[in-house]
Amino acid sequence: MAVRVPKLKGAVFESAVIERYRRREESVEEALIDMYLAGVSTRRVDDISQALWGERMPSQTLSDQLKKVYAQIDQWRERPLSQPYPYVFMDGVWHKRSWGGAVENVSVLVAIGIGMDGHREVIGVAEGMKEDTQSWRSFVSSLISRGLIGVRMVTGDRCAGLVSTVGELLPEARYQRCMVHFMRNVLAKVSPRHTRWAADALKAIFAMESRGSALTKAGQVASELEERKLREAAKCLREGIDETTTYLMESYPVEHRRRIRTNNMIERLNREIRRRTRVVGSFPDGRSALMLISARIRYVTANDWSARRYLDMSRLHDTIQEAS
Template identity: 35%
Template sequence: MTTIKRSSKGATVEALVASDPDLMKALMKQALQEVLEGEMTELLGAAPGERTDSRQGYRAGYYSRGLVTRIGKLELRVPRDRHGEFSTALFERYARSEKALVAALAEMYVQGVSTRKVKAITEELCGHSFSASAISAINKSLDETLARFATRQLEEAYPYLIVDARYEKVREDGVIRTQAVLIAIGVNWEGHRQVLAVELAHRESQSSWKDFLLRLKERGLWGVEFVVSDDHAGLRKAISEVLTEAVWQRCYVHFLRNALDYLPRKADDDCLQELRWIYDRRDIQEANRDLVAWISKWQAKYPKLVDWAESNIAETLSFYHLPRQHHKHMKSTNMLERLNEEIKRRTHVVRIFPNTDSCLRLIRALCVETHESWLEDNRYLNMTLLVEQKKEALRLAA
């Protein structure tokens, strides 16, 4: 495999491709290999060589598997585990996002490299050059499929909603700008996760988030009872205006990260760890008792942190009103963060998208694949527990 070296900050796409004709193929192979390694790490609960109590098994070498793509055949090393439990959907699900990724790379090369060099490079790697018409042909079928996914009617209720944003760099009118990628995941009453929406916005703001949520409602979103997000001010306001009946849960992971701003840099005691333990309690009563004890213990040493936490922590404890089995899944945006990490593995190959359409095309293609795999999986949550809890609450109220 070609060794991929980090370019200097000012290196152009033209210089990279000219210095290494196998760059496109090498980048694709590296990205897919990282996906396989990530899947194995997730299965085992540990990275290679990592010592952890949560480990579920051990690696047992690799076997070779070829994957035919538009840039040639890639020889990948598929990980094995000792019990033979590892399987990957990469080879079956790769086709759609591979086309989107190759199209993004091709557009980038067409825009950043002279016609003569594009022709020479793509003919060597792919057997043909990526002209504007060739790129258009690749994208046409993709765009039709992705448009149907993005505009589909939502015909069932989603009691749980998780929303978050990530950022990608896109070239617009010759200027590199940062675009916010807004994503929403829903959990239906059967307990299955679904990717509900993926859109681009110039920035995260109250108006962009409000428009995003309103478009979801126009497509039929209803029955939302519980929303998880970070503490972005615009997003919070949009949720309160559009999803008026929903309880809001501030992601506790983001909250703990924010807490570092109120803690001295050289703090090395158990203050934050004890704060984190509050989120592992059985119910809100236990959590509140631990919170009172935590405040009493650390008030004198870290008054800024304690005052801030006391004023804001209630927003992160909403999940205690859900069935206990749902707590670990619904107290943070981790479900969506994992999807974002998968997106990052692929978009990192492109680095700077040639236009917004290219960026949205690749990310939606990846989200469609995730969405379809979730539909085939066993249910993520047992939602009958929430139904029973609601019935019991009505009985007690009566």
């Protein structure tokens, strides 16, 4: 529809809705970019753009607009960390990207910290390639250079690179292997007819109120596994139970145990990331994957996710005082 411009003698007409020489309204354009970051495909954004103002927004145009957003994301990723984070959760989310002419699975490393104010915050996002020792060392080193201090526990899955990096770069922190992942690892070595019994036995271990009783119970369960000819499961249990019961140490408050013993918080965030990356399929390069995943994380955590207090950290303060 054609818009007629008023004829004003001696004055220049300017619209209060759209600036002079602009063919699109900026807020609508920003809304289209937000739709893309929220999970709408580039093709769908193109269709909506045509429906709104009769012009298409091809992927290259959208990419040019996203560069402004990506500059803000880089500032967010590299921001200084302004408080101690006693609890840090780390994991990697896998995605497909082009590499050397082939499509391969690579990882983006994510770290969530719980500060002394009790609020959780995404404190790091970086491309990690294969989640090897070098990737984890580079990732944790970047966090330290930005001001990461006061770490007392790092929770993550069983990754040799992460465990060794925590011991090397965060010597005051203890490593907590994710309880849920550990149980899955043990149950994967149990035959189907023993699965229910084994699951109940493992739950009984982690229901113990002290670390000593949990280790004792684990020894009993391992012996029963061996009696049932489940030697691989028993071996897995014996090898991993020590680092999976770190949360039961007296230096961590009882009120915090349920939330610091698993990586469920970051796993839920990873599910939101995968929901967005599935729309893309494979990324053309690591930069585009990192930016989109970072944008998705900011989008998901922009609500009361980070505004609501996650833990009462006064409990940890009291525990530290009692220990000293």
